[in-house]
Amino acid sequence: MSPVESLLSRRHHYLLLAFAGLSVFAGMASISMARPSGFSHWAGLAIWAACAFVGTALLNRCLPACDPVLFPLAIFLSGWGLVAIQRLAPSFADRQALWLVISVGAMLFAALFPHLLRWLRVYRYVVLAGALLLLLATIVFGSNPSGFEFAPRLWLKIGAVYFQPSEFMKLVLVAFMASYLGEQSAAIRAERGDAGMRLPFSPRLAGPMLSMWLLSLVILVWQRDLGTAMLFFVVFLLLLYTTSGDWRILIGGLLLVIIAAAAAYHLFDVVKLRVDIWLNPWPESDGRAYQIVQSLMAFGAGGILGTGVGLGSPGYIPVVHSDFIFAALAEEWGLLGVIGVLSCFAVLTLRGLSIGLTHAGRDFHKLLAVGLTMMLVVQALMIMAGVLKLLPLTGVTLPFISYGGSSLLVCFVMIGLLLRLSAEAISTGHRGAL
Amino acid sequence: MSVEAAVFILRLLAGLSLLGFLAVLFVIVWRSMRQVDRQLATTRMAYGYLTSLPSNAAQPNQVEKRFPLHAITTLGRSASNTIVVDNDFASAQHARIVLEGGQWWLEDRGSRNGTRLNDVAIDQPTILADSDVVGIGNLRYRFTLTSNMG
Numbered sequence: 001m002s003p004v005e006s007l008l009s010r011r012h013h014y015l016l017l018a019f020a021g022l023s024v025f026a027g028m029a030s031i032s033m034a035r036p037s038g039f040s041h042w043a044g045l046a047i048w049a050a051c052a053f054v055g056t057a058l059l060n061r062c063l064p065a066c067d068p069v070l071f072p073l074a075i076f077l078s079g080w081g082l083v084a085i086q087r088l089a090p091s092f093a094d095r096q097a098l099w100l101v102i103s104v105g106a107m108l109f110a111a112l113f114p115h116l117l118r119w120l121r122v123y124r125y126v127v128l129a130g131a132l133l134l135l136l137a138t139i140v141f142g143s144n145p146s147g148f149e150f151a152p153r154l155w156l157k158i159g160a161v162y163f164q165p166s167e168f169m170k171l172v173l174v175a176f177m178a179s180y181l182g183e184q185s186a187a188i189r190a191e192r193g194d195a196g197m198r199l200p201f202s203p204r205l206a207g208p209m210l211s212m213w214l215l216s217l218v219i220l221v222w223q224r225d226l227g228t229a230m231l232f233f234v235v236f237l238l239l240l241y242t243t244s245g246d247w248r249i250l251i252g253g254l255l256l257v258i259i260a261a262a263a264a265y266h267l268f269d270v271v272k273l274r275v276d277i278w279l280n281p282w283p284e285s286d287g288r289a290y291q292i293v294q295s296l297m298a299f300g301a302g303g304i305l306g307t308g309v310g311l312g313s314p315g316y317i318p319v320v321h322s323d324f325i326f327a328a329l330a331e332e333w334g335l336l337g338v339i340g341v342l343s344c345f346a347v348l349t350l351r352g353l354s355i356g357l358t359h360a361g362r363d364f365h366k367l368l369a370v371g372l373t374m375m376l377v378v379q380a381l382m383i384m385a386g387v388l389k390l391l392p393l394t395g396v397t398l399p400f401i402s403y404g405g406s407s408l409l410v411c412f413v414m415i416g417l418l419l420r421l422s423a424e425a426i427s428t429g430h431r432g433a434l
Numbered sequence: 435m436s437v438e439a440a441v442f443i444l445r446l447l448a449g450l451s452l453l454g455f456l457a458v459l460f461v462i463v464w465r466s467m468r469q470v471d472r473q474l475a476t477t478r479m480a481y482g483y484l485t486s487l488p489s490n491a492a493q494p495n496q497v498e499k500r501f502p503l504h505a506i507t508t509l510g511r512s513a514s515n516t517i518v519v520d521n522d523f524a525s526a527q528h529a530r531i532v533l534e535g536g537q538w539w540l541e542d543r544g545s546r547n548g549t550r551l552n553d554v555a556i557d558q559p560t561i562l563a564d565s566d567v568v569g570i571g572n573l574r575y576r577f578t579l580t581s582n583m584g
Binding site: 012013015016019020022023026027029030033034068069073076305308309310311333336337340343344347350 | 437440441442444445447448449451452453454455456458459460461462463465
């Protein structure tokens, strides 16, 4: 990149942040106009702006080679989420702003701390064991902040803070799989090169695939957490496919998903309910399908340009500030907002995968970049499609936007690792490329 | 100014700044794509090969042999080299040709009898141009740059 071009891209970078700030400011201002409610949301805006400023300044100074788009993208989405939470559930907004500070701090740590990538690779079993212990602890001691008796118990309560180990599991599992598959990848590719392969799947591929499937099933059975189980397995399949380049992985994985889904449909009421109201929500539109039906209504009410921030009535959707925040955006920002969110995630995919491409030959780095990107994007797709009733609803958060401290924290740490990976790309000539 | 008008203006501002954000995002992505395209174009330009030339008219009917160049091509008498130079005056690890920054560089690897470029001994890495002649021992190779080697 010539100096002139690098200056231009730096300028674009600031322009991007300026537009993000303007957009978040306008959103906050409309809320204060539409429903005057003191000054607490301006504090949220100030915290957000400070996070954006400090993050950009530190990244520019300490890691100038990193990807110039990822951080503005993440901070823009989280600002948008802050506006939406302020609008939908003002009592949660302060807490979310606080989590944003912690998350940006953690992201900067992940991006700037030089040994983190190596530690993730070398101590993978320690990290994995820790995460599994946490998960086990959730199964035994888990609770739910909403306090309903039958709600999934996915949270651990420490003092006054609830946090969700399955969110951390996302990060740990991607790192573990990247490390394991990175070590095995040479052997896997060599086996693929053998023309006369005797088994349809080599044990090197089938072993991890089956154990991952079992882990997902355990999460599903003990925690009733359909979304996380599905997410883990899909991301893992994509990673396995990235390693081996063998399309039969995808077919085999799909078969396993179908088997598990069919069994779960008959065994678990949660899954049966989700699938039933996905196929036809209307008979129960006042009952168990109320949430999804109201979400569809919100999409319809939004139209092309939306009702305007603070002017819609997304409050009809129960617990709208977490899983269903996308429906609220669709109502108040319309098709424009929906396309905006989709574009942001599309660009995130593009940048993340191209970071993976720049690490050709370094399998751990490549797989980690692909895995982190897929974790974020598959999760976003699952919940967006679920809210739109394109897929059965799976209760995962919309990355960066939904209310949820653990989710925000983990998403920002993933961005931090991606930034670190982008700065460590092999050939400096390809920096910022793609 | 009434509240409705203010809210409308803010809505407009929010929508436009969202569009602005997306537009800048697309410009950045577009520019980096184009940059990669240019980079790939120069890399494609940079393929090349060596052709062995008949040595000093001793065997004029010798068949020309063609050696495609790798990103790092080593030359020398030892069998571990990319191009094995079968000549008594060549060293085991004689020279190498490296692709760097879209250019091919010829480098001597401390050989006993030196590496010549167009019959002049080189003492530092030198950029190769099309149809240059690389001399190692008694043998000479013509360097050819190809533009469209798929």
